[in-house]
Amino acid sequence: MGRFRKTINEIRSKSFPEIKGKILLIIIPFPIPGGSVHWPLPRLKLLALTTKCRKLDDMVLRGIIAHELSHLSAFEKWGYKKFWKFYRKATKKEVIKHEKDTDKLTIKKGYGKEVIATKKKAKELLEGTRWEKYLDNYLTEEEVKKYIKKLEK
Ligand SMILES: [Zn+2]
Numbered sequence: 001m002g003r004f005r006k007t008i009n010e011i012r013s014k015s016f017p018e019i020k021g022k023i024l025l026i027i028i029p030f031p032i033p034g035g036s037v038h039w040p041l042p043r044l045k046l047l048a049l050t051t052k053c054r055k056l057d058d059m060v061l062r063g064i065i066a067h068e069l070s071h072l073s074a075f076e077k078w079g080y081k082k083f084w085k086f087y088r089k090a091t092k093k094e095v096i097k098h099e100k101d102t103d104k105l106t107i108k109k110g111y112g113k114e115v116i117a118t119k120k121k122a123k124e125l126l127e128g129t130r131w132e133k134y135l136d137n138y139l140t141e142e143e144v145k146k147y148i149k150k151l152e153k
Pocket of ligand 1: 067068071099102
């Protein structure tokens, strides 16, 4: 079994038992590391990782995968119809809020350290490039640390 599949299975069975059905892994050629998810059929979910994820260390890879599984966990709660409504109708503002909520869920699931590692790596790789603006769609490293502290109280 490949490293991506193994990591997905491990994190899913440990922390995301609520996600139902099959998760198909797709690997997409892309110049930067990243992931995304989709729900094309009621019993089939997709998790895509880019080829550049192969270069990431385990901590960062786990952070990305836990974030993507957090999306699927939220979608599961919404149901298939609401997912499609969101996918087709969400405004940019709603999408950004959903990304930040997803970072928070990832932290609640126990992957705070991993999320911080992905933030550091994303900043290192994206700052000063054409992808830099994507950093604004997510919590910053400082916001992540603040949220972790808030949960510890
Ligand atoms: Zn996301």
